Every structure is written in structure tokens, then in C-alpha cells.
Amino acid sequence: MIKELHEKLVNREISSEELVKNSLIEIENKNGEFGAFLKVFKESAIKNAKKVDEKIARGEKIGMLEGIPYAIKDNICVQDKITTSASKIIEKYEAPYNATVVKKIKKAGAVFVGKTNMDEFAMGSSTENSAFQKTKNPFDVDRVPGGSSGGSAVAVASDMVSWALGSDTGGSIRQPAAFCGIVGLKPTYGRVSRYGLMAMASSYDQIGPFAKTVEDAAIVLDAISGKDIHDNTTVQKGRDSFYENLKPNLKGKKIGIMPSLFEEGLDGKIKKNIEERIEWAKGQGAEIIQIDIPHIKNTLAVYYLMVMSEVSSNFAKYDGIKFGLSEANLENSKSKNILDVYLNSRELGFGPEVKRRIILGTHALSAGYSDAYYKKAQKVRELIKHEFKKVFDQVDVILTPTTPTLPFKFGEKSDNPLEMYLADIYTVPVNVAMLPGISIPAGMAEENGVQLPVGMQLISKWWDEQNLLDISAGFEKFE
């Protein structure tokens, strides 16, 4: 837990160097099997830890995150470090600048340890789409860790680092957090700058933390949020600290439940764990209110249509010339003209899921179709936002499962994209409506003799992360 580590550092019971070295030992011991990290930066991590130790030795005050090791998903730019988004097309891309979140965390003094594996360009729900390696679920290595930020989730869940950053376009923080038994927070769209995050779908992407506790997530959120001149969708909302104001509480809180989300398609074991928590929350003084968001049934369609469209537009820049891999530079190049260079570089550089989305998105945006598809989807998106807004006049948070199933096996869904997309049913509405959402652990469930983690999702209204965190911390006390 970050606060405990911080106190130990301040009281000189442990040094930052020791913390970082412990983290490096965990990585050394576990990464071979779990495949969470793509790259680890040992020397710079130890060097930075020593600087924090010197500061402590001089009697200077240190911040909450200072001296504590953390990891970053490989679609977030760290200056002079390779940033691949787990794609062959930019396998050798060295980021020329720091993402705003990285700049902020650097200022906060946390120690960057390494870059984590992910689905290529964050497209996927299992991390199986990485061009480089498999990442395994620490609870059962035959199962996926979730995705797309699978590496960050596993790094935290298996104690390789105390916390990590991920990105969430349709669930990529919350779903792997659920599959790995930790906390994952997707802030309100605009809370955290996307500058330096390799764009997937610009009106959906948001950076957020993975952590062991709600309190830790609040500490990280404090460090990364705020207005940024490099991302004009960011807003400064309040100046207070989520961490300092955190009050675990369920008493008097109104919790919305949508019954149809607990019916068809939901694993009975997940349902049972969540229902137990709902009952317990009542005993803690929470009020359970039945809600309805009729157009929620259209969210997957809206999401995948819009995301693929935005992908096709954002990905035009990977043309074999501006960035990364260029087929024209290969010894056995077949390219005879500029069009060949585009086609051959993209053919070689992108994996099948990225290609699928570019093709579908290009179709959806093509002349004569974009009004019928993208524009229509935008209208339905507004309708869904409006329905959420009405519900939040009545309740503080909405409670749902994070995933319909327990962590699935490798290969179980990878041949069937539609089935993979359907697994995002609970997380996607949050991004469609640009709301904040969190997944917190909701106990364990058994499948074929293996104990696997269950995740529970809470959603609050826009900019109401404080309430969301307070209620989530209230649920952490479940017994």
C-alpha cells in the first residue's frame, strides 16, 4: 500500500533503493512466466531511487509517490524510451517527449521501472493481440489477464510494482483489474491529459491507475489529473486531493441497480458475489434503487462503430513513412511506388485486429455511409448520456459486474472477434457516456478447481470521482 510504503520511507525503515531492488527481484522471478513487462529499466530506476534516498537523508520532505516503483503501459510515451504499443509497426519508435502524465509523475518523484505488455494499440480484451508476447493471469497461467492493459494489471497483481498506469477506451483498465483481482480506475473523460498517449479512439481514450486499494488509486489520480494545454479536452475541476478527502462510506448513499444487467449471460458465481455485497451494503445504510437506461442495449454497437471509425482516421499516420517500419527499407522490399510502400508497410506492421478495425472503420466513414453510421452513432451516444444523466439525478453510483465471465482461457475467444467484443458489455457504456468508472475486487469464485477473482464496477456521474472513491472504499470493508 502506497501510504505504508511512504511512511516507511519517511521513517527510514526502508530505502527507495531497497524498494526498487525488491521490485526488480520480483520482476526477475516472475516476469519470465507472467510476461507482464516488455522492457525493464534497471539502472535508471536504481539511480532515481538513490536520488530520493539522498533527499530523505538531507531531511527534505517527500511526496506520497516519491521513491515508489511503478510501471507504464507501452502506449504512453516516456522520453527517449522505446514506446511500441505492442505493435511491430513502431517496434523501434523512440518517444521524443514525455506524456503529460509521465511528466507529472516524474515531478511527483515516483520511480519508473518499466513498460508493460498490452493488446496491439490497445485493441482487445485479453492481451492476446500483442505482437510480442503472451501475458498470463497470475491466478491461473492458462488464462488471460484481460486487456488491453493486461501487463500493467499483472505487474500490480503479482507485486512486481505497487501501482501502474493503463489506458481505458472501452474497459481496458477495469476489465484486466477485475480479471487480476485489483482496483482499476477510469476517470471522467477530460480529467486526465491524453497528450503522449498513442491514440486509439480519441473521444473514448482515458488514462488511469491500477492499484491494490482504492486509496492508492486516489493517490495516483491526484498526481495525474488536471488541465493540460496540450489536450484541450482536459478540465480543471476542483483543486482538492481525492486522497485527503477520502471517506470510506456507504451510509445514506444511493446505489442504482439495473436488473436486466444481472440476467442473461452473467456467470452465476459472479452474480452471487455481487449480490452478497449489495445485501451487505444495505446493512451499512446504503439505499438500493432500481434504475433503467433503456438505450444501454445499443452501447456495444455505438462503441464499436465509433471506435473503429476513429481508429481508421487516427491510424492513417502509420503509413510506412512518418513513423516506424517502412517496407521500402527492407532488403527484399517489393515496393515499386509510394502506394506499395503504404500497403506493404501496413500489411507487415499491423496485426489482424488492427487491420480489421481500420477496414471496418474506413467503410463506416466512407462517402455516403458516414451519416448513416458515425453520425447516427453519435446521436445514440448523446441519447445514452442523457439517460445516464437522468439516472444520476436519483442515485450516487450505479453498480454492475465488471465482466460477464471469469477470466477465460487463452484461445477461447481469440478466433471469434464478436464474442470478444461482447465481453465488454459492462465496461463500454462508461466510455460511451464519458463517465468515471472503477472496478474493485469482489471476492473469488471457483472454476474447474481454480480460485479466480471477481470484479465489481461502480459508476458515478461526471467529475464525481470523490463520491465514487468514497463508496468504493466503503465496499472494500465488505466482510
Ligand code: GLN
Ligand atoms: N476491449 C475493448 C476494445 O477492444 C476496449 C479496449 C480499450 O479499452 N483499450 O475496444
